[in-house]
Amino acid sequence: MKINRFVENPLITPDDVKPYHQGFEVIGAFNAGVAFYKGETLLLLRVAERPISETPNIIKVPLLKNGELTLLEIERDDPRYDFSDPRIIHEVGSEADFIYLTSLSYIRIARSRDGHRFTIDESPFLYPFNEFQNFGIEDARCTQIGDENYYINFTSVSEMGIIESLVKTTDFESFEDMGNIFLPDNKDILIFPEKINNRYYALSRPVSSSLDRKDIWISKSSDLKAWGEHRHLLNTSKDDWDNGRVGGGLVPIRTEKGWLEIYHGATKNNVYCMGALLLDLDDPTKVLAKSKAPLMMPEMPYEKEGFFGEVVFACGGIVNGDKLTLYYGVADRSMAACELSISEILSQLESELE
Amino acid sequence: MKINRFVENPLITPDDVKPYHQGFEVIGAFNAGVAFYKGETLLLLRVAERPISETPNIIKVPLLKNGELTLLEIERDDPRYDFSDPRIIHEVGSEADFIYLTSLSYIRIARSRDGHRFTIDESPFLYPFNEFQNFGIEDARCTQIGDENYYINFTSVSEMGIIESLVKTTDFESFEDMGNIFLPDNKDILIFPEKINNRYYALSRPVSSSLDRKDIWISKSSDLKAWGEHRHLLNTSKDDWDNGRVGGGLVPIRTEKGWLEIYHGATKNNVYCMGALLLDLDDPTKVLAKSKAPLMMPEMPYEKEGFFGEVVFACGGIVNGDKLTLYYGVADRSMAACELSISEILSQLESELE
Numbered sequence: 022m023k024i025n026r027f028v029e030n031p032l033i034t035p036d037d038v039k040p041y042h043q044g045f046e047v048i049g050a051f052n053a054g055v056a057f058y059k060g061e062t063l064l065l066l067r068v069a070e071r072p073i074s075e076t077p078n079i080i081k082v083p084l085l086k087n088g089e090l091t092l093l094e095i096e097r098d099d100p101r102y103d104f105s106d107p108r109i110i111h112e113v114g115s116e117a118d119f120i121y122l123t124s125l126s127y128i129r130i131a132r133s134r135d136g137h138r139f140t141i142d143e144s145p146f147l148y149p150f151n152e153f154q155n156f157g158i159e160d161a162r163c164t165q166i167g168d169e170n171y172y173i174n175f176t177s178v179s180e181m182g183i184i185e186s187l188v189k190t191t192d193f194e195s196f197e198d199m200g201n202i203f204l205p206d207n208k209d210i211l212i213f214p215e216k217i218n219n220r221y222y223a224l225s226r227p228v229s230s231s232l233d234r235k236d237i238w239i240s241k242s243s244d245l246k247a248w249g250e251h252r253h254l255l256n257t258s259k260d261d262w263d264n265g266r267v268g269g270g271l272v273p274i275r276t277e278k279g280w281l282e283i284y285h286g287a288t289k290n291n292v293y294c295m296g297a298l299l300l301d302l303d304d305p306t307k308v309l310a311k312s313k314a315p316l317m318m319p320e321m322p323y324e325k326e327g328f329f330g331e332v333v334f335a336c337g338g339i340v341n342g343d344k345l346t347l348y349y350g351v352a353d354r355s356m357a358a359c360e361l362s363i364s365e366i367l368s369q370l371e372s373e374l375e
Numbered sequence: 376m377k378i379n380r381f382v383e384n385p386l387i388t389p390d391d392v393k394p395y396h397q398g399f400e401v402i403g404a405f406n407a408g409v410a411f412y413k414g415e416t417l418l419l420l421r422v423a424e425r426p427i428s429e430t431p432n433i434i435k436v437p438l439l440k441n442g443e444l445t446l447l448e449i450e451r452d453d454p455r456y457d458f459s460d461p462r463i464i465h466e467v468g469s470e471a472d473f474i475y476l477t478s479l480s481y482i483r484i485a486r487s488r489d490g491h492r493f494t495i496d497e498s499p500f501l502y503p504f505n506e507f508q509n510f511g512i513e514d515a516r517c518t519q520i521g522d523e524n525y526y527i528n529f530t531s532v533s534e535m536g537i538i539e540s541l542v543k544t545t546d547f548e549s550f551e552d553m554g555n556i557f558l559p560d561n562k563d564i565l566i567f568p569e570k571i572n573n574r575y576y577a578l579s580r581p582v583s584s585s586l587d588r589k590d591i592w593i594s595k596s597s598d599l600k601a602w603g604e605h606r607h608l609l610n611t612s613k614d615d616w617d618n619g620r621v622g623g624g625l626v627p628i629r630t631e632k633g634w635l636e637i638y639h640g641a642t643k644n645n646v647y648c649m650g651a652l653l654l655d656l657d658d659p660t661k662v663l664a665k666s667k668a669p670l671m672m673p674e675m676p677y678e679k680e681g682f683f684g685e686v687v688f689a690c691g692g693i694v695n696g697d698k699l700t701l702y703y704g705v706a707d708r709s710m711a712a713c714e715l716s717i718s719e720i721l722s723q724l725e726s727e728l729e
Contacts, residue, residue, distance in 0.1 A: 117587035153607070181590065181607045182583030200604040204592055205583035207558065229536030229559035230584035233471035236535065238558055240601075247596055247603030250554040253507070253535045 022316050022369060024359050029137055031323045031355035032348075038068055038129070038141055042090065045070040045083075048124055049328055050141075051350035053131070054161035055337025056171055058193055062339060064131040064139060064348055064356060065146065065161040065173065069124040069328075082110065083125040085155045093121070108329060108353070125149075126157035128175060130193060136339065136346060136358070146193060147175065153186065153201060155179040162336050164212040164272045172245060176208045177201065185210045185225065187245065199246050203227070209237075209268030212245065213280070213305065221245055222305050224254065224282065226268035235266035237284065239306050252306045255298065257286070262315045263296060265289040270335045273300065274345070278367050279309050283347065285334055286315065293332040294318040295349070297366050310370040316361070319351075327352020376670050376723060378713050383491055385677045385709035386702075392422055392483070392495055396444065399424040399437075402478055403682055404495075405704030407485070408515035409691025410525055412547055416693060418485040418493060418702055418710060419500065419515040419527065423478040423682075436464065437479040439509045447475070462683060462707070479503075480511035482529060484547060490693065490700060490712070500547060501529065507540065507555060509533040516690050518566040518626045526599060530562045531555065539564045539579065541599065553600050557581070563591075563622030566599065567634070567659065575599055576659050578608065578636065580622035589620035591638065593660050606660045609652065611640070616669045617650060619643040624689045627654065628699070632721050633663050637701065639688055640669065647686040648672040649703070651720050664724040670715070673705075681706020 035047040049069035056063045072081035072092050082093040095102060095110065102120075103111040109119035128147035131139035149158055156178040164172045169191050177186045182205025188196040202223075203210060209226040221242040228235055237255040240248040258264050263286020273280040280300040287293045294315035301307035319331045335349035345361045389401040403423035410417045426435035426446050436447040449456060449464065456474075457465040463473035482501035485493035503512055510532040518526045523545050531540045536559025542550040556577075557564060563580040575596040582589055591609040594602040612618050617640020627634040634654040641647045650666035673685045689703035699715045 115587060116584075118585045180586060180588075182581070182586050182588050184605065201606065202603050203558065204561065204579065204581040204594070204605050205588065206581075206585050225558065227536070227558040227560075228582075228584055230470075230582055231472045231560050232534060232536050233469060234534075234536050234559065240558070242601050242603075243597070244601075244603075247594075247601035249556050249596075249598075249601030251538065251558050252555065 022361065022365060024317055024361060026321065026357065026359040027137060030321065030357040031351060032137070032358055033064070033066065033131055033139055033141070033356040035354060038066075039143070040070055041068070041127070041129075041145055042070050042072075042083075042125075044073055046073050049126070049354050051354055051356055052160045052334055052336050053348055053350065053356055054163040054173060054175075055339060055348050056163040056165060056193070057339055058171070060134065062133045062136045063193060064133075065163055065337075066129050066131055066141070066356065067126050067159050067161065067350070068129045068145070069126045069157075071124040080104065080110070080123065082121045082123065084121070085125070085149050088150075090125075122156045122178065124157070126159045128158060128161050128173075131356075147173070147188065147196065149177075150198070153177040153179050153181060153184060158186070160208065160336055162211055162272060164214050166214060172199075172212055174202065174210045174212060182206055183208055202246065202248060209270075209285075211269035211272055211282070213273050214275070217303065217305060223248060224269040224273075226266070235268070237267050237269060254306065255284075255308060255311065261313075262286055262288060262292070262294050262318070265291065270295060271338050271347075273305070274340055274363070275302070276363060276367060278371075280305050281363065281366065283316070283335060283338070283345075291329075291331065292319065293334050295333055295335055295347075297370055299367070299370050310374050312370065313373045316366065316369075317347075317359070321351075321357075323355060323357060324351045327354030329353035333357075376715065376719060378671055378715060380675065380711065380713040381491060384675065384711040385705060386491070386712055387418070387420065387485055387493055387495070387710040389708060392420075393497070394424055395422070395481070395483070395499060396424050396426075396437075396479075398427055400427050403480070403708050404483075405708055405710055406514045406688055406690050407702055407704065407710055408517040408527060408529075409693060409702050410517040410519060410547070411693055412525070414488065416487045416490045417547060418487075419517055419691075420483050420485055420495070420710065421480050421513050421515065421704070422483045422499070423480045423511075425478040434458065434464070434477065436475045436477065438475070439479070439503050442504075444479075476510045476532065478511070480513045482512060482515050482527075485710075501527070501542065501550065503531075504552070507531040507533050507535060507538060512540070514562065514690055516565055516626060518568050520568060526553075526566055528556065528564045528566060536560055537562055556600065556602060563624075563639075565623035565626055565636070567627050568629070571657065571659060577602060578623040578627075580620070589622070591621050591623060608660065608662060609638075609665065615667075616640055616642060616646075616648050616672070619645065624649060625692050625701070627659070628694055628717070629656070630717060630721060632725075634659050635717065635720065637670070637689060637692070637699075645683075645685065646673065647688050649687055649689055649701075651724055653721070653724050664728050666724065667727045670720065670723075671701075671713070675705075675711075677709060677711060678705045681708030683707035687711075
């Protein structure tokens with residue numbers, strides 16, 4: 022697979038983003054959903070900000086409550102907590118993966134005419150606006166349906182769990198809240214860009230803790246707000262690049278061969294790669310083909326080293342004829358981009374079938 | 376709270392049920408959904424059958440695949456497996472709670488004119504009919520909407536996870552499949568018996584493994600098949616009878632004071648009790664009151680001892696004026712029943728508010 026990484030990579034780093042909160046530092050500008058709006062490429066950046074601690078032994082935890090931001094101070098040698106994963110604070114002995122996140126994420130827009138040089142908005146576009154988002158909002162995906170309507174779904178995190186929420190915008194300034202669309206724990210929702218046989222479709226990645234599954238499912242809707250007729254779509258593999266978890270990446274792309282889904286897979290050791298999935302045009306619950314080898318894996322220094330290394334994680338792209346420009350988060354820290362040929366991806370999927 | 380347990384209790388035990396599968400024994404007839412149909416009380420029994428093993432050291436595991444029942448044989452001293460919970464087989468070292476169930480559950484109807492003496496159908500009403508049900512179907516609930524339509528939801532278990540499925544019947548002989556209505560892991564779905572402000576509502580009990588939550592949520596629908604606008608409804612308590620998990624029990628009952636939901640709570644040690652919840656009539660996402668003490672807890676020998684002891688677990692009831700006849704599973708083994716006064720439950724909820 023020929024991957025033309027942009028020479029400007031990384032395109033956007035935390036250093037390019039001015040903190041929105043006083044006394045905070047930006048530690049991530051990554052995992053952006055992508056929209057094309059009025060001649061501009063918009064990156065719906067996940068900006069992660071962390072309170073600056075004056076004392077090395079104190080970690081400050083950002084928490085929202087009734088829209089108010091508060092800081093909780095925890096001592097790093099407090100034996101009740103485990104700080105080994107930089108993204109989270111784990112309570113020792115708890116069954117929960119985490120009790121707090123170490124940063125607060127929200128969605129901020131970066132805009133570009135040429136798709137290479139971006140200007141970042143001064144303030145957030147989507148900032149946590151209800152109690153389901155008290156720990157932050159993450160990893161937006163944007164589906165354009167028709168000429169004017171853009172649907173943005175994102176992960177809402179709070180002490181109640183990890184769920185998926187949906188808003189609609191026509192101008193990327195204001196938005197209409199369409200509610201929580203998937204129950205805990207779920208993330209990586211990708212809404213298809215058109216109705217198929219009069220129904221909307223979406224991919225999602227629910228977690229079955231009972232059976233230890235992190236697979237992709239597919240669901241149907243009449244109104245984008247309520248989802249049902251859920252079916253299992255894709256397993257993790259047994260011993261391959263996607264044996265730890267799989268999840269949707271980009272909004273599915275209509276091609277002659279089928280719906281092309283660029284998705285992520287991670288090993289049990291959290292190396293995140295991108296692969297491809299081909300779904301039947303008339304019935305996307307049918308998988309026609311799946312990448313045996315990843316399309317793309319962490320290779321460049323900015324992909325291998327960062328806040329949480331060995332991660333390429335695309336949430337959006339721009340299609341122009343055969344050219345797919347993939348905008349992808351790297352190492353839970355920055356944004357990068359690359360170009361791929363859609364026909365080449367389809368050929369590889371076909372060749373692997375033989 | 377005055378609880379009049381039936382003198383006939385337990386009403387139905389495994390000994391009353393003829394196995395459907397040759398070479399199997401019935402080990403449970405419990406957790407029945409309840410319907411009133413053509414003058415009869417119907418119990419939609421969860422019947423659990425286990426393959427009889429001729430050799431004490433061999434455990435036989437029932438598995439469905441493409442509708443075919445197969446038996447897997449595992450040696451009890453196989454160090455790869457843990458058999459300490461009689462309901463499941465755990466794979467040592469796995470993050471999953473279980474790899475197999477020790478019995479296969481399906482739904483079979485028991486019918487009664489007087490609500491006390493039941494005749495059990497010879498064959499199943501709902502038997503696993505798709506790949507999401509390869510480990511069995513469990514814990515039906517039945518919501519009558521209008522005069523003729525009965526909607527039955529139940530838990531579908533397979534290697535893909537624990538999900539909730541829905542069928543519709545008008546005759547309790549045939550049914551229409553309405554698909555999977557909630558993604559893994561979810562169970563204890565209770566559909567309200569009428570639309571409220573033109574929307575259907577349902578309770579559910581999704582699992583957040585990330586945050587270790589087993590709480591009740593509430594969702595909306597236009598067609599009963601697709602659900603959205605999810606909101607959190609009820610936490611587990613901190614240190615009380617329901618500190619381990621909570622989940623809906625009966626179809627919510629319309630009263631003058633609000634929607635009365637009889638739900639279950641369990642301690643972290645798996646003692647299952649029943650409590651009451653009162654929800655706003657016009658907006659059931661609002662909790663008006665909740666039992667401080669359980670309405671009912673395991674007290675009788677048939678409630679305390681069984682396949683999995685210390686469990687009262689009601690999935691349905693019959694309302695007649697102020698009288699609520701609760702049909703409830705006991706010790707994951709049998710069915711029992713009792714009568715409660717609805718006004719007394721409401722008074723207790725009110726008194727606890729003061």
